Structures are given as structure tokens and as C-alpha cells.
Amino acid sequence: MAKPLRFRRYGRRLGITLLFAVAITGLWQYQERQYRDDYTWMGVPGWDELTPTSVHRVLRNDGYLVGWSDVRIGALWVSYQVHAVRDRRIGSRPGFTRDWRTLWPIAPDSYFGSGYDRGHLAPNYAIAAVHGRDAQVDTFRMSNMLPQKPALNRQLWQRLEEAIMDHFAPRFTRLQIVTGPVYPPSFMENVFNRVGLVEVPAAFYKIIVAPDAADPKALAFIMPQNVKGNEPLDDYLVSIDEIEARTGLDFFPDLPVDMEDRLEGQTRTEGWALDAVANKPGRFQ
DNA sequence: TTTACTGT
Numbered sequence: 504m505a506k507p508l509r510f511r512r513y514g515r516r517l518g519i520t521l522l523f524a525v526a527i528t529g530l531w532q533y534q535e536r537q538y539r540d541d542y543t544w545m546g547v548p549g550w551d552e553l554t555p556t557s558v559h560r561v562l563r564n565d566g567y568l569v570g571w572s573d574v575r576i577g578a579l580w581v582s583y584q585v586h587a588v589r590d591r592r593i594g595s596r597p598g599f600t601r602d603w604r605t606l607w608p609i610a611p612d613s614y615f616g617s618g619y620d621r622g623h624l625a626p627n628y629a630i631a632a633v634h635g636r637d638a639q640v641d642t643f644r645m646s647n648m649l650p651q652k653p654a655l656n657r658q659l660w661q662r663l664e665e666a667i668m669d670h671f672a673p674r675f676t677r678l679q680i681v682t683g684p685v686y687p688p689s690f691m692e693n694v695f696n697r698v699g700l701v702e703v704p705a706a707f708y709k710i711i712v713a714p715d716a717a718d719p720k721a722l723a724f725i726m727p728q729n730v731k732g733n734e735p736l737d738d739y740l741v742s743i744d745e746i747e748a749r750t751g752l753d754f755f756p757d758l759p760v761d762m763e764d765r766l767e768g769q770t771r772t773e774g775w776a777l778d779a780v781a782n783k784p785g786r787f788q
Numbered sequence: 789t790t791t792a793c794t795g796t
């Protein structure tokens with residue numbers, strides 16, 4: 504007699520729990536889709552082949568998404584959008600913070616004494632100017648940092664980020680940016696090349712897309728760690744296909760096939776006026 | 789000030 508009653512009660516509790524789970528999952532997925540639409544174009548980056556070094560999970564932030572790898576112990580990509588802004592003032596630089604979602608202990612002081620900078624993937628200035636203070640604070644999470652040589656971080660890379668906001672963004676309604684690391688071909692040969700737990704990339708890529716142009720345009724760069732900093736930006740132009748080959752990632756997976764070749768298979772610079780900024784000196788010399 | 793960071 505007691506048994507069926509207990510079972511009924513248990514069943515009701517299970518039903519309520521399930522209902523909650525469905526509701527919360529639905530809400531979460533709705534929010535997830537919202538984020539993906541706001542921060543990506545033609546789909547979230549994925550992987551071509553299921554290998555340990557290409558698997559990642561998505562961390563959502565205010566203003567940008569991170570594809571986080573628990574094998575590299577670092578981001579494989581960040582995705583965000585920018586547009587030209589009239590008010591160029593931003594808040595002061597917030598402090599670096601731990602990101603508990605990574606589970607790996609990566610502290611703000613983990614890079615101290617390594618000779619590497621804590622290089623932003625989603626940049627402080629652009630995210631702050633376009634998406635506001637909360638988003639700016641999120642860019643200082645350690646999950647958004649990778650070890651970057653000072654000459655690259657403070658000069659060549661900084662010049663590219665400045666060109667995006669000052670020169671490219673005003674030419675189009677909005678830009679979709681995807682940026683991240685390029686690792687050496689052999690995982691085992693680089694496996695102990697780490698700052699703390701974070702694997703040191705050999706180079707960094709940045710993809711810039713103007714999606715709303717009548718004929719969508721893309722620019723892509725790969726910049727190695729060892730640069731002087733004053734090189735012309737266009738020395739590092741590549742196709743998106745080359746970045747896909749060197750990272751194992753698949754960018755803009757929802758692109759129609761005919762557009763894919765034009766956008767990803769070639770390096771086309773017309774419409775960007777790259778010459779006007781390629782040799783512009785950096786702010787920090 | 790308005791674009792990086794550094795055992796500040």
C-alpha cells in the first residue's frame with residue numbers, strides 16, 4: 504500500500520523537475536541563439552575534423568564569444584562585431600580577472616616573469632567603445648588572453664586593431680571579426696611550451712568581414728610571434744582557407760558554397776584601402 | 789585623452 508503512494512509522489516516530483524529542466528533548457532537555448540546571432544555571422548566557428556586539439560566549448564561574454572579549448576588551455580577563437588562610433592571615449596582599463604568557467608587555474612599573475620604579454624583576443628578598446636563598460640570588463644577575463652610577445656602585442660597587433668576601428672569600420676555598416684591563435688603543426692613538440700598552463704601560440708590570425716556590402720568582403724591576417732612591430736600590415740595577408748588549414752577550424756560554416764570560394768579561397772583587398780593604413784606607425788613605440 | 793602592457 505505504501506509503495507504505490509511513494510511512487511506516485513516520486514513521479515510527481517520527477518515530472519515537476521523535468522518540466523523545470525525543459526523550461527530552463529529552452530530559455531538557455533533561446534539566449535544562446537540570441538548571443539550567436541549578435542556576435543557571429545554565418546554560424547559559430549566549428550571544426551573540420553574531430554581531433555583533441557580542435558574540440559572546444561563556447562563561453563559567452565558581454566560583447567564577444569570565446570571558443571575555449573581545454574586541451575590547449577586557451578581560446579581557439581573569439582568572435583565579435585564592431586561598427587564605427589562617434590563617442591570614442593572609453594572607461595579606464597579594468598583589472599585582469601580569473602575566469603572560473605575554464606576550470607583551469609589561470610590567474611592574472613600567471614604570466615609574470617614569462618617574457619610574454621597578456622594579449623587580448625577580443626580587444627579592450629573596440630569592445631568597450633562599441634559594446635560598453637560591462638563588455639569591456641569581460642575582455643579582461645584571463646580566458647580572453649593568450650601569451651603574446653611584447654613587440655607583436657604592443658605594436659604590429661595594436662596597429663591592426665587600430666586600423667579596424669579607425670579605418671575599416673567607418674567604410675562599412677558593421678564588421679564581423681574572428682581572431683585567435685595558430686599553433687605549430689606538431690602538438691607534441693609544443694606541448695611543454697606554456698606560460699603557466701596556457702599553451703604558447705606560434706602566431707595569431709584575425710579575420711575581418713564586411714557582411715553587409717553588396718558583395719561581402721573579407722580580409723585575413725596571420726601574424727607570427729617574432730616580429731619587430733613596424734612591418735607593413737599587408738605583409739601578413741592570407742586567405743581564410745589558409746587559416747582554416749593551419750587551425751583545423753571551419754569559419755562561417757553557413758556560407759553558401761558560391762560565396763564561400765570568393766570570400767575564403769582568395770585574398771582580395773579591393774574596397775578596404777589597406778594601403779592607407781598598412782604603414783601607419785603604432786601608438787606605443 | 790582615445791586603441792598595449794609591465795611583479796606598477
